Amino acid sequence: TKFGRYGGQYVPEALMPAIGELEDAYHRFVLENEDGFMDDFRARLRDFGGRPTPLQHAEALSARYGREVYLKREDLLHGGAHKLNNALGQALLAKYMGKERIIAETGAGQHGTATAMACAHLGMDCEIYMGERDINRQRPNVFRMRLNGAELNPVTTGRGTLKEAISETMRDWATSVEDTHYVIGSVVGPHPFPRMVRDFQAVISEEAREQVQEKAGGLPDSVLACAGGGSNTMGAFHEFVGDDTDLYAVEAGGSSLEVDEAGGVAPNSASLSTGSEGVLHGARTKLLQDSDGQIMESHSVSSGLDYAGVGPELAHLVDEGRVTPVNVDDDGALEGFHRLSQLEGIIPALETAHAFAFLEDEHEELGEVVIVNVSGRGDKDLESVIEETAERDIESAPDMDVFQGGL
Amino acid sequence: TKFGRYGGQYVPEALMPAIGELEDAYHRFVLENEDGFMDDFRARLRDFGGRPTPLQHAEALSARYGREVYLKREDLLHGGAHKLNNALGQALLAKYMGKERIIAETGAGQHGTATAMACAHLGMDCEIYMGERDINRQRPNVFRMRLNGAELNPVTTGRGTLKEAISETMRDWATSVEDTHYVIGSVVGPHPFPRMVRDFQAVISEEAREQVQEKAGGLPDSVLACAGGGSNTMGAFHEFVGDDTDLYAVEAGGSSLEVDEAGGVAPNSASLSTGSEGVLHGARTKLLQDSDGQIMESHSVSSGLDYAGVGPELAHLVDEGRVTPVNVDDDGALEGFHRLSQLEGIIPALETAHAFAFLEDEHEELGEVVIVNVSGRGDKDLESVIEETAERDIESAPDMDVFQGGL
Amino acid sequence: MSQSRIDEAFADGPAFIPYLAAGDPDVESTKEYVRALVQGGADIVELGLPFSEPIAEGSTIQNAIVRSLKGGMTPDTYFDLVDDLDIDVPVVCMTYYNLIYRYGEEEGPEPFVRRATEVGIDGFVVPDLPAEESGPLREACDEYGLDLVFIVAPTTRGERLERIMSQVSGYVYVQARLGTTGARADVSGQTDTSLGRLEEWDVPKAVGFGISEREHAERIVAGGADGIIVGSALVDIVAEGDTEEGTVAERLERKARELKEGALAGAADRPQPERP
């Protein structure tokens, strides 16, 4: 149940039996392919989800940086992000386990939409918890969840972001655990979630590892992925962990790495870079917390990275020196967003944009062959980006006047 | 240059040399793969676009209709619709021809975004003409075009929809023809556009024909595709034209098939079902026109179908009895939209939703194996759908209260 | 082929060919305006029959077409207008092919041409009908002895020129620049090049697109044109309505006179070309 000193099962007793049941199901269905579960899952990922996603050679970026840049196109997955890999896996597992109802939390709404889509596809009931603040930042995703037939439960506690949504979903689960599965949205939470979600997301690096050898004739020198909770990160890294490839987890530096302890706010989401060990949402991991151990309110321009914790396996790989944690601030992420949109014709999620900002800044350190995981597309972020860009001086942005009504 | 009595090259003399040049390039690069153009194109469609798209067995729809329903998932193509097949093909062809600048018209904005993406990908200048009314109906697509670096030119003549945008783009082309290629967005316009666009889109049916044989063990009894200009339609039909498969072109019935001749308005876009022969935008085809030959203003709840003409090849195939034109009204399309979203976890474009409405109504006539072309995803339509649904009594819609602020 | 009324219009020096959109803003005004233009020296009148999708027109003429269609202009109204005109210069109908194709009970352009002949129209300019598609209309024109004017664009070269030359009658419409119709402040350098390409042609060459001033007319005719076609500069006057400087008709007549004088001055500047 642990990754080195991280992980574990720090949850209310009421949930422990369900977690034990899940652990059992994970072993039987996922690890041992009982009843052909994994075959079914992979077939659905292919036909419903659109896998494999391409590994695209990025011509403009390769020319710009003088090295071969490849993009793992998870933005092309159904729903627009890597999230479906996990949501479909867990919803299907719940179905194999005989559960009737799915609950999930969501930050940016990507996991919520992926879960809602998966549940519609599988004919399961679905309720999504989402912080009120995130609901207002990500309206299109709210609409999509509702259109797919999911119920939406706004969470009004705290700052109304992912952290609160997870807490609230755990409370629902503590009530409904007998017929309900909680589809956690990242490689976080109590064991077996971090391992199971990683296994569902590992298809990213399985494909990428094969594709890059075919296209570049060898393994990459570096793999870059943005890191909030860390599911696209672990998905993109997993199969490369045993290789001699540098792995960069790009966190949200937000507006500053400084912490406002009195206000309880860390204006970033860089738990790997700046966090300390603690226990949150079922696992021991690196956290943004004050000196007493109270969890800080995190911040990022991208809702999907806006979380005070991170997956325990990533924390472990960072301690081991296998993964390098780096971070990029809000301005950098917006620059990365606009740059990729214009240079490659791919509008990335704001989360993903962090990885491209790091590429811009540090490309000289990344070797000859670089893979960037394009974890999602930016359709959900259009309004936020327009608003945030208008408030700043973002060099790579188009003239924003055209976005102000009166077209 | 003709399909039976339809097609031709009815354009200003100034454009004829460019059209001749294009015809030449089409033969050399597309038909004869000169300089490996088609290999390059197919590789980009794969790596940048995400092809092949899946042919998904739709479990819920198959159970509902008592026959095997397969979905050709063009909604998973980069940009969210089949449009990239054509936009990328033409932009790349223009590059091979040495053109520096791309212009295009757009209705729903899907062709505009696809063209903007393709131009960003290829490093080409891009200007998009879009009717003012459509700009207001499809803001997310407007943002996406701008973010990809394209200029946007609002068209204020007429009702400000696709028809006017095409006319205005032709005017630009008449001025700029020497260094500019006009990426027309459907199987319309003067020869060789209808044929060339069809060839670029035919990848849909090439893939689907192979996939359906693998999955269903034989050819389909029916193929359904929505039809506005007809590019997804011809793309989905082309490889089946020689087979014994029924082909249904589902047009937008709008609010009524009745025509308001005095007002110059046909409150539908059903040119194949109700139109008459005439000449528009470079081709002889079936049109919505009054008894004098003035073009009517068309209408559909979906911008992408809102056009008074249709591709000449489709008009020909309808005359030949090879393609059956049918139509579905605005209400039916909204029902189809909500039904697919909830039953299959796929939010379709409003255009696409017409095909699913027809499936619901007429499934008993469609044989054992049915393919529906999911021409695009509905992210761009969220606001419209919410608004239009709230004004009607749509049985399959979720409770819309949650969409009215105050979440 | 016998000499047509249009051919004759080019016989005595450079022709001034004004364009107006019929029915802008109404039928009676158009009649008055056309007479004013003839009074001012027009040798031929191009009268536009408005089509809802005028893809070759700039915004000036687009707007005129919108006004005319809103006023209820139809092909039949147009023919009645021409029938009533009572002028002694040839009338060329400028319109788009769909209106020609759709007119009457029988298929094809013949009914339209027949009716045009009845009301005294002498020829056609159809901007969206290149030589490749003009067969049926050419045949109908031949049957009724009407001219079919073709446009030669700055991009027209080689084989295409020959194809047009074999089909054209009346005059060739030399498009002075790329783009759509519309008044401009200068004369395009493309004009001379285009005229040069047509030097050997024995059909009169009338230049249009962008001419708005006396001096444009002079320079273009001095450069070898047999006529000038002016549309948007006149439609602008119609759009303005009556002003302190005169009624629309007065100002149209004045503008026509100015342009005609320019053309004549241009002709004086050069050795008169040989005429058939």
Next chain:
Amino acid sequence: MSQSRIDEAFADGPAFIPYLAAGDPDVESTKEYVRALVQGGADIVELGLPFSEPIAEGSTIQNAIVRSLKGGMTPDTYFDLVDDLDIDVPVVCMTYYNLIYRYGEEEGPEPFVRRATEVGIDGFVVPDLPAEESGPLREACDEYGLDLVFIVAPTTRGERLERIMSQVSGYVYVQARLGTTGARADVSGQTDTSLGRLEEWDVPKAVGFGISEREHAERIVAGGADGIIVGSALVDIVAEGDTEEGTVAERLERKARELKEGALAGAADRPQPERP
């Protein structure tokens, strides 16, 4: 193991165990409220140390925690509060594991337990620390002679029960129903089932989650419980503040008395279970 103060609290009949969130709304009030509860008959006091992510709590206690944290509550303030309490019943600290884990300079729970011992805390309830993860805290409690209370949920069965039984001391917290904390209008049928599963255990069984009325207390104790734990119903009184029906302290004391009486009545309804 020697008899702890908590064990003693169960010795003379059913125990009434009230819960309050420390520092809600401030430190001085909490002291007053705790004294009122003791006055009303509390046998043990569960005093919550607020954590920012109280995943096991319903909205009543979540809100209390927000008020307390806004008031500046920290672990050190909490310890000082307990140190000042001056009551003669045992105090159980209810909090989440991260605060225990993070306290002090050295790693692990020992510094927290050491400090808790110094201020007179008798035991802990940690809702997010199941038996699987409780080793280090259990060790520290043993070292200082403190009790570690575990929760048994309606879903807890078989092996898990045994694991908890091997770790628990003081009392077992029998969760009356699935879900989070919060006052309810009825008694869950799950309570009897859960108590049945624990019949053989020789550790006192205190039932919590949802108890708010005298009659709940009576029924639960009559059903075999050795104690009742009441939180949200009391926190609601704190949240209301002083009313016409009395000050918060007065109403807390009155409510405590009502619940304690209920428990006693329940005990009278059944043969007293054997006690170790």
